[in-house]
Amino acid sequence: MSTPRKQVRLAAHFPGVNNTTVWGDPAAGSHMDLASFAHLARTAERAMFDLFFLAEGLSLREHAGHLHDLDVVGRPDAMTILAALSAVTEHIGLAATLTTTYHEPLEVARQLATLDHLSDGRAAWNLVTSTDAVSGANFRRGAYLPYDGRYDRAQELLALADRLWAQGPGPFDTTGRQVTLRGEWDLDTPPQGRPVILQAGDSDAGREFAAAQADAVFTRAGTIPEGQAFVTDVKGRLARYGRRPEDLLILPGATYVLGDTDEDAREQAAHVRRQQVSGPTAIVFAEQLWNRDLSAYDPDGPLPDVDPVEGEITIAPGSIPARAFSGKRHETVEQLRALAAKDGLSLRDVMVETRARHSFVGSPQTVADEIDAQVQADACDGFILVPHLTPGGLDEFADRVVPLLQERGSLRTEREPGTLRERLGLPRWTPEQGAAGA
Amino acid sequence: MPTRPLLLAASLADRRATPDHAALTARALVAERAGLDLVVLEAEPLDPLLVAARLAAQTASIGIVPVTSATTTEPFHVSTALATVDVVARGRAGWVLEVDAADDVRGTVTWEVPGDVPGDAAEHLEAVRALWDSWEEGAVIRDTATDRFLDRDKVHHVDFEGRHLAVRGPSITPRPPQGHPPVLVRVTDEATFELARAHGDALLTTDPHLARGGGEATDRRDGEAATGRDPDDAAAPAGGPGTFAGPVRLLEVDVDPADLDGLAARLADEHAAGVQGVVLRADDLEGTLAVLLPALAAAGVRPLAEPGPAPDPTGEHPPVAAPPSLRDRLGLPAATNRFEVPA
Structure with a gap:
């Protein structure tokens, strides 16, 4: 049975x-x-x-x-x-x-x-x-x-x-x-x-x-x-x-x-992820992590070369992602820098890679x-x-x-x-x- | 001056502890098929805003007007819920605002109910309208060239600060289709009459004298100075009968099923005396309308209605043509927006 x-x-x-x-x-x-x-x-x-x-x-x-x-x-x-x-x-x-x-x-x-x-x-x-x-x-x-x-x-x-x-x-x-x-x-x-x-x-x-x-x-x-x-x-x-x-x-x-097919789906997912993370959105994501103004940076250029700012969240108060990075901003930024260096990724590429995953x-x-x-x-x-x-x-x-x-x-x-x-x-x-x- | 046809409405209430929602729907459809202008959905026991949304989805042309208390609700929630009903109804929503006696409702909400309930209600109403204005038309731009969904210069903090309540805004819900769904104030005493006169698009009253346009002598100038409305601005609604300025006046009438002919004659008299509309409270709405409508048509008070479009049972395929807005039915001018700079 x-x-x-x-x-x-x-x-x-x-x-x-x-x-x-x-x-x-x-x-x-x-x-x-x-x-x-x-x-x-x-x-x-x-x-x-x-x-x-x-x-x-x-x-x-x-x-x-x-x-x-x-x-x-x-x-x-x-x-x-x-x-x-x-x-x-x-x-x-x-x-x-x-x-x-x-x-x-x-x-x-x-x-x-x-x-x-x-x-x-x-x-x-x-x-x-x-x-x-x-x-x-x-x-x-x-x-x-x-x-x-x-x-x-x-x-x-x-x-x-x-x-x-x-x-x-x-x-x-x-x-x-x-x-x-x-x-x-x-x-x-x-x-x-x-x-x-x-x-x-x-x-x-x-x-x-x-x-x-x-x-x-x-x-x-x-x-x-x-x-x-x-x-x-x-x-x-x-x-x-x-x-x-x-x-x-x-x-x-x-x-x-x-x-x-699985391959076709992967291609479509790559397209969707870039739609989900536009250049301006990539800057916003970076600002949530760095906790500082990065509007002068080019999303298609390298990651910002400045240090993140721990402490009070000034750029995105009330933002759940911004809060989630608290206490590990330096560590996270270093991980992203390593990823960018390894694969030659732009700021936007990095954000697509890390912030737009599909289940x-x-x-x-x-x-x-x-x-x-x-x-x-x-x-x-x-x-x-x-x-x-x-x-x-x-x-x-x-x-x-x-x-x-x-x-x-x-x-x-x-x-x-x-x-x-x-x-x-x-x-x-x-x-x-x-x-x-x- | 030609007189507008008598506005006709039905009050729908089911005060049983297990309300029959199918019967409510059936009554709303009876009212719609008979060509009535609006249904009033009384507060309690079911939440009237939710009932309104359901009936808005089940009807195609009639005005949908829930009753809420200004005293026991948050203007923010009422504003977004009414905007949502107006979206579902495609511009057919309205709102009856009631004021509770402070002693009746104290302890039923987790804020301190002020003694000055009319003042609280005036602020509530002002905050709701400010939130409706907080999104200008055209705020949603979906501009793929700049990756911006919203034109943020067209969405505003309202920063409303009254003596009883404060709301920062903006609303989470875009401007409703009518801009400002019509606000009907239920008049129960001098204070609610003043509230209606100062801020209402329409008033509901069981007092025939008030419904005919009475009550104007009560310190009109003082009342307006106190509310900040310029008496010269209190224009009659566009196309209104012009017999008096101020809100559209609707008489609430309990229907005696044994004397429907007498009711028709009385309504014709009231219409001639200046009453602009009637809200019927009838146990048997269908039977009442079957007798009343032909009699009113014969008396030249209100023509019989043409059949309207059928409701869309799926919600997915609304008719292309928008239904008449409730503001149009009530003869109200298009709403303006306090945040829009005239071109």
């Missing part, structure tokens, strides 16, 4: 406001119209994906004292566009990223319950925390939350939402370190009981929060051993919350470039093999795929890779009935579970 083959879980990430999205391609369309969102969501739905995923940003990115103007800028409100998509899709899960810091607890509870009602049980929430002051300046309380208070707010907000979703109409009252509220709730328990919750923090606090509370983790893609180590760590934390390994899905974000590059067969190998080896449970073109970037994957995954029995060919939570094999959430971990 054979055990059923482990199923690949797939999510489609609408291309975001970073350099992954190639907006200058002749095939690139609107990043705002409903038609673009509907096309990508319906393509994912037809291809048996589980989720359609949207990121969030509550301020425009800034660089060197100006709005960053090289990538896609501007997006709709995530929950609002998902509510519209609930009308033009039938099966796919609808996931929005919402920070617990700059959304009100009752607003989050009401919006997620509303989306769950409107979609008949397909709402999902990627729960993130934030403390950035640039976004804070857009809200009534400003940048009110200290860094170490962000998970207090997240936990208290989620605990309240859980209580309201479970209790149905009636009064409520809660007192916490960050969230003290009282009032009257007026909605019945949403169809899923609790919307599916994703968590995206990679810190130790984030992993623990995921083990206690989340249904899925949105993480970084890596090699099979890297993935296995992450899975072992995070799923290893589940038992202390009375949860089983299969109660938490691990979904790395991944990019891909397809071609008729999967190959023929449909190769990409299907690699995706399935990761899942069958328990390096993850599936992927959140980020196409580089809006809105048609998933079409080829749906048409050419998905049938191969289905052929080998790793992806369903028919829709299971039920809510998103039921289809993902996740247990119905009870408030006691959350309490056990608290």
Whole structure:
């Protein structure tokens, strides 16, 4: 008797406001119209994906004292566009990223319950925390939350939402370190009981929060051993919350470039990477690393011959890549210099090489093999795929890779009935579970 | 002066704890097929902005107007959500702004609700409009020659600083198709009437006297000095009846299904008395409209509607022709942008 083959879980990430999205391609369309969102969501739905995923940003990115103007800028409100998509899709899960810091607890509870009602049980929430002051300046309380208070707010907000979703109409009252509220709730328990919750923090606090509370983790893609180590760590934390390994899905974000052959795909990927890293973008990337103005340098010339500047981030405050280089700027610059010298690379070439890698590059067969190998080896449970073109970037994957995954029995060919939570094999959430971990 | 046809709207509300979204959609489609100008989506229990987005995707021509509280929401989120509804509706979104009593909502949000809720609401509304203006038309340039997606000189910090709230901006969402989706202020007292007169594109009231254009005598000059609006600027909407200046006035009416003929006669009288539009609150919308619309047409108050385009069930293939904007339906002039320098 054979055990059923482990199923690949797939999510489609609408291309975001970073350099992954190639907006200058002749095939690139609107990043705002409903038609673009509907096309990508319906393509994912037809291809048996589980989720359609949207990121969030509550301020425009800034660089060197100006709005960053090289990538896609501007997006709709995530929950609002998902509510519209609930009308033009039938099966796919609808996931929005919402920070617990700059959304009100009752607003989050009401919006997620509303989306769950409107979609008949397909709402999902990627729960993130934030403390950035640039976004804070857009809200009534400003940048009110200290860094170490962000998970207090997240936990208290989620605990309240859980209580309201479970209790149905009636009064409520809660007192916490960050969230003290009282009032009257007026909605019945949403169809899923609790919307599916994703968590995206990679810190130790984030992993623990995921083990206690989340249904899925949105993480970084890596090699099979890297993935296995992450899975072992995070799923290893589940038992202390009375949860089983299969109660938490691990979904790395991944990019891909397809071609008729592996060689063809590599050529196309090289072209896409140069589109993703224009000359001006290469300078911005270098400035994030060097932490100083490099606008006088030629991206097609050699790497800047000046030293990077450690300490306060001046050129790109709030930039996650700029922060990630902190403490290792000199070391990283030396590595890049060695790479440039070895292969005779320009500044832009180096940035293409180091900042625009794709997770999967190959023929449909190769990409299907690699995706399935990761899942069958328990390096993850599936992927959140980020196409580089809006809105048609998933079409080829749906048409050419998905049938191969289905052929080998790793992806369903028919829709299971039920809510998103039921289809993902996740247990119905009870408030006691959350309490056990608290 | 010729009088415009009576504007007609329906208020959609489902106050049950398990709302029936299919029934809400069905009612919105009844309103659209009957040629109504807009539907008002009442707040709670479902989030009205989300319901609005869904109905915007399910309809093709009718105005979609969610109600939100200025007191318990963030202007930034309301601004981006309404802009998104306007994108989905292709220029058919509007907004009913309500003001809560501070004592009713204190403790339901994690900021301190000020005692001056009308002042807070005026700032909220101003911040929302400033955020809509923060992206000029044509800010997205997709210039492959310079590798720039955005003309950053056309996107602005709003740096709004009021007594109750501050918003730096810019918005994360580009300028909505209408520029400024129409703002309808729900009038419940003197303070909300002043708010509507100073800042609203339209007002909603259950008071027939106000709906007919009354209330103008209440310290008009003082009111305008206080709000900074020049009385000579308070022009009637383009093509409006011209009987009074200021916002379009809409009367909210509870429908008694036993007296639909009486309702038609009353609405004709109200129209003659200066009421510009009516928002119907009816349990049986379809039955109400079946009687009311022919009667209003016969009385010359409002012609029967021609059938409009069918909604696009996929969201991917909208009709080429844009629907009439809600600003056009309400007779409002095109919105201007505070950041645009006139050529």
